[in-house]
Amino acid sequence: MKVTFPHMGNLYICVKGMLEYLGIEVTMPPKTSKRTLTLGSKYGPEFACMPLKLNLGNFIEASELGAETIMMAGGCGPCRFGYYAQVEHSILQDLGYDYDIVVLEPPDKSITELTSRVRQITGKKSWWKVIQSIRYGYLKSRAVDTVELLSFKTRPRELLTGETDRALNQALKEIDRAQTVEELKLAEARGSEMMQDVAVDSNRRVIKIALIGEIFTLLEPFANLNIERHLGRLGVEVDRSIYLSEWINDHLFMGLLKGIRSTKEYCRNASPYLNHFVGGHGLETVGSVPVYAKQGYDGVIQLFPFTCMPEIVAESLLPKVSAAYNIPLMTLITDEHTGEAGMITRLEAFVDLLERKQYQNYQGARSQELEVRMS
Numbered sequence: 217m218k219v220t221f222p223h224m225g226n227l228y229i230c231v232k233g234m235l236e237y238l239g240i241e242v243t244m245p246p247k248t249s250k251r252t253l254t255l256g257s258k259y260g261p262e263f264a265c266m267p268l269k270l271n272l273g274n275f276i277e278a279s280e281l282g283a284e285t286i287m288m289a290g291g292c293g294p295c296r297f298g299y300y301a302q303v304e305h306s307i308l309q310d311l312g313y314d315y316d317i318v319v320l321e322p323p324d325k326s327i328t329e330l331t332s333r334v335r336q337i338t339g340k341k342s343w344w345k346v347i348q349s350i351r352y353g354y355l356k357s358r359a360v361d362t363v364e365l366l367s368f369k370t371r372p373r374e375l376l377t378g379e380t381d382r383a384l385n386q387a388l389k390e391i392d393r394a395q396t397v398e399e400l401k402l403a404e405a406r407g408s409e410m411m412q413d414v415a416v417d418s419n420r421r422v423i424k425i426a427l428i429g430e431i432f433t434l435l436e437p438f439a440n441l442n443i444e445r446h447l448g449r450l451g452v453e454v455d456r457s458i459y460l461s462e463w464i465n466d467h468l469f470m471g472l473l474k475g476i477r478s479t480k481e482y483c484r485n486a487s488p489y490l491n492h493f494v495g496g497h498g499l500e501t502v503g504s505v506p507v508y509a510k511q512g513y514d515g516v517i518q519l520f521p522f523t524c525m526p527e528i529v530a531e532s533l534l535p536k537v538s539a540a541y542n543i544p545l546m547t548l549i550t551d552e553h554t555g556e557a558g559m560i561t562r563l564e565a566f567v568d569l570l571e572r573k574q575y576q577n578y579q580g581a582r583s584q585e586l587e588v589r590m591s
């Protein structure tokens with residue numbers, strides 16, 4: 217059985233590591249590309265959101281490499297993600313791709329529904345080994361997040377353009393190659409060193425922007441047109457409202473690991489504007505704006521794919537939240553027609569606006585200080 221699953225940024229490093237820990241053969245689709253999107257858009261429903269189209273393209277490309285079984289997450293609404301797996305499987309069958317599919321989703325009636333699906337992938341491996349593999353996947357996600365976070369700091373300050381990307385790619389390769397917990401610890405330490413070795417101008421004044429919104433678009437560079445890289449090169453230090461390890465702790469470990477940022481804080485902060493689940497991460501998106509404003513961020517960018525229902529709900533509330541917390545906001549919606557050059561122009565304009573605001577605040581603070589000194 218050759219198992220495959222769709223790409224979502226660097227998630228493949230964790231899931232592949234977890235499956236290989238169990239001795240399961242993994243056939244990864246090539247990294248998401250224009251071809252992936254072309255295939256997905258050709259065969260997917262026109263009004264489906266972009267993640268469905270990219271998933272579909274990934275599965276077609278993985279099948280060309282010999283993949284036989286799809287492993288996918290499922291859900292229970294209210295957004296369309298709940299029936300993605302079934303729709304994608306039907307389309308693949310119509311196209312003649314002979315895939316088995318295992319959907320891991322919250323059970324309808326009893327937990328045995330879920331455990332029997334897990335068994336379809338893991339076979340007779342002991343539950344202890346399965347738990348160990350999940351822990352291993354989580355450790356990989358922590359390592360990925362560690363080096364990514366360092367890249368957010370170095371990219372806007374790097375002395376040689378592109379050095380951060382080079383170091384980050386190398387660090388991620390090392391983390392991906394690690395086969396045991398010991399090797400992984402070494403890879404994470406080496407990766408962190410590589411990131412810290414990037415030559416930077418630590419006195420450079422940077423703008424801080426938080427990226428919030430739909431999880432797939434936030435994590436998949438192809439879907440967000442490499443927004444983190446573009447912002448970094450414009451002198452922006454970014455943060456994301458969602459990281460893989462935090463998501464795993466919140467959703468798979470039920471927040472059992474302490475001292476790790478949780479999206480629950482966003483939900484608490486959303487309550488004056490929205491106090492119920494609207495699917496996806498719509499609620500968290502609304503609540504993340506007050507959190508970032510309180511942390512002194514200069515601006516917020518909401519990202520989501522065209523037709524994403526939970527983020528459309530959030531989008532309608534965000535102008536109110538942004539005004540209440542005096543934090544500038546921009547919304548970027550992507551689909552297969554979005555061009556990178558157009559997006560860069562919008563980013564440049566937004567960063568320009570934030571720089572001016574930061575300068576005005578600085579001048580205001582300086583003149584107040586002078587007034588105090590002279591009085």
Ligand code: SF4
Binds near residue numbers: 266267432521
């Ligand atoms: S959250 Fe949005 S993008 Fe993701 S599956 Fe739901 S509707 Fe599509």
